[in-house]
Amino acid sequence: MQSLTDLVGEIYEAAYNPGHWAEVFRILCVDVLNAKSAAIMVDDYQLGTRTILGHYGLPKMAEITYNLGLARYDYAFKLQEKVPEGLASQIIDHREARITAPMYYRMILKPVDLGYIAGLTIFRNQEWHAGLGVHRGFAAQPFGQSEIGIIQQLFPHLQRAIRIHKEFSRLRAREQTLQDAMSRLALGVIEVNMDGQLRYCSEMAQRMLDQHPGVTISEGRLRVCDSAQHKALLELIDEALADIPERRKRNLAMGIEHGDRAHPLVVMVAPAATPGAVNLYLSDP
Structure with a gap:
């Protein structure tokens, strides 16, 4: 039919x-x-x-x-x-x-x-x-x-x-809450699950990625152009996902550099409220 x-x-x-x-x-x-x-x-x-x-x-x-x-x-x-x-x-x-x-x-x-x-x-x-x-x-x-x-x-x-x-309703509500909170702080927010897939990307985060040549989104995943920095970011994500409470409580950060930019894109990685996911907070000075 x-x-x-x-x-x-x-x-x-x-x-x-x-x-x-x-x-x-x-x-x-x-x-x-x-x-x-x-x-x-x-x-x-x-x-x-x-x-x-x-x-x-x-x-x-x-x-x-x-x-x-x-x-x-x-x-x-x-x-x-x-x-x-x-x-x-x-x-x-x-x-x-x-x-x-x-x-x-x-x-x-x-x-x-x-x-x-x-x-x-x-x-x-x-x-x-x-x-x-x-x-x-x-x-x-x-x-x-x-x-x-x-x-x-x-x-x-x-x-x-x-x-x-x-x-999607949950993410829309979260996005609105985050936009209200982050609009004054100029922070981009990305949520990544344990498989490396993006679950959420705020408008601010997308604008930062569009303007920074060192990081892109490809096939639903975050990619760092420099292989060494990409590996370092994945290690931070894995550490934030770790089941050891002492490690989960720590906020982890790094700067992603690119030759065309005077300042690095600062990325802070922290466990998300959603089980099996982490939040990446982006700041581009």
Whole structure:
């Protein structure tokens, strides 16, 4: 099914561009499942919030009221909490919900015309619960097993995409915090994981690297043009990653020199808050 293949690509696009979830769910509803609307709800246990991550077909007011507190009446989401990760099913039939969850029926199902909801548990752990809901109206037919199977196929892609989305949100928040703190200090910040791959590079750090011929980023890794200085930097990173507490507490620094620059690019290496990563703080006098 070409539309399903296209949908997988759109899912990964939404991982980096949250506004793209609307297009993901439009394809899922209109081209694949003949549904009226769909949404991903996230219950963040650490923040104590339950919000709509992205949706298609829901009235704007429904999204606003849900995020402002109506979410606590979401009976479908509570049912989904009992379902293992990766399992899709039809979780709501309005004929049953009218009896078993009358408040939910009156406050959410009836006003928004949600007659049937097929759900997929994407994440369910101590940190958070994320679930997909696909909706049909009261006048429509329930979801069939083949349609539930299609939703099931999306599980690994949705899980990866939301994991990427959450990591990018964390990095964006960190970048904003760092930019606020570092804007007055003229420090560049780079985070490198234990495999040498860059996880984060602030705008200030990128500007410093663009202006200093001795250091570049190549294939997601930091490269020092001079081999001896490159080796020295890798040794500092390894030392910062070491499991010996006394060594991890030390801040390590070096100056990267280049013949075209009068002053070295100062690099301080320190363990990052993220396990298995280090921060490089750059200063170009």
